[in-house]
Amino acid sequence: MKTGFHQKEKLETLGKLTAGLIHEITNPATIAQKSAELLKIQLDKLNKLAPILGQYKISTQVLDDVFKYLGPGDEIEEGMSVISITEKCQWEDEICEWLEENGFEDGYEMAVDLVDWGIAEEDLEELKNFIPTNSIRTVLEWYSATIQSQKFTSDINEATHRINQLVGSVRYYSHMDNGIEKHPVDLKKSLENSILLLRHKWKLKNIKIHTSFSSNSNIIVGFESALNQVWTNLIDNAIDALDFDGFLKVKSETLESGIRVSLIDSGTGIPKEIQPMVFNEFFTTKGFGKGTGLGLDIVNQIIHQHDGKVYVNSRPGHTEFIVELPFN
Ligand SMILES: Nc1ncnc2c1ncn2[C@@H]1O[C@H](COP(=O)(O)OP(=O)(O)O)[C@@H](O)[C@H]1O
């Protein structure tokens, strides 16, 4: 642990942390609860649709093809930002008309969703090549419920991850993890898991992640969950600093006595004058309720606990957090 981190300071930190935590946890907790309710509605819909799809003799293979053809419904935000409201309304009207000609009494709600997912009239027309016309409505309802279920699942995943991270900071500061022993940790796996855990967040910004791992050993002896927390905190920050279509590179190299991990993002960069402060506890440039200013302090403490080093090089468009960990 940090030396000179006395009992009184610890309690003060814990007090500030708890106050912030209660405020911050409310948001993701509400999202998780609401999303779980909405997910249940979609799952009930899917349950009701299953026997109807059976009656139309629509196989899972056909449903797979429909899904592949219409896509996973997640690249829309991108297209959406470049079309105007008028164009969007026009598109919705076209789709609504098509739906009403093809078995929907009131197709408006469905039309809005389909447009959000980037689906055009030609795509719908094409569907007639794989499914009977009288089943179109049921198939589209199934498609919509499937996409919504996936979306709510991702929302729950992201919200609970956030709660976990917040609770993780308190666990860390209150030393609840004391007593766990160091053991061999595969940094490649640990980095890949962290990237996966934050998938929802980087997907949303269409961030490209490039990984390159050392072909030699990626194994060090350490505290696995603490190291996972290091990577998620660093990746989380990189994503926050990146714009839409940004780039993040995650790299590991084997050194003589340990492993070096670098996380390089093409984001805003850290201004020279604040670079010496970023590792301080409670230092944040993010708005209220967005940043806790604890991420890098925790990173710093965990890395020192492993007798490692962490430092940053940054200029606009290129920020590199480098972590060096000894093998033992
Ligand atoms: N990759 C990065 N690019 C730009 N700024 C960063 C990056 N990582 C950290 N920072 C800066 O360091 C500050 C502290 O980070 P951190 O301790 O994780 O707290 P928080 O993320 O809650 O603000 C951030 O508010 C941000 O200004």
Ligand SMILES: [Mg+2]
């Ligand atoms: Mg952070």
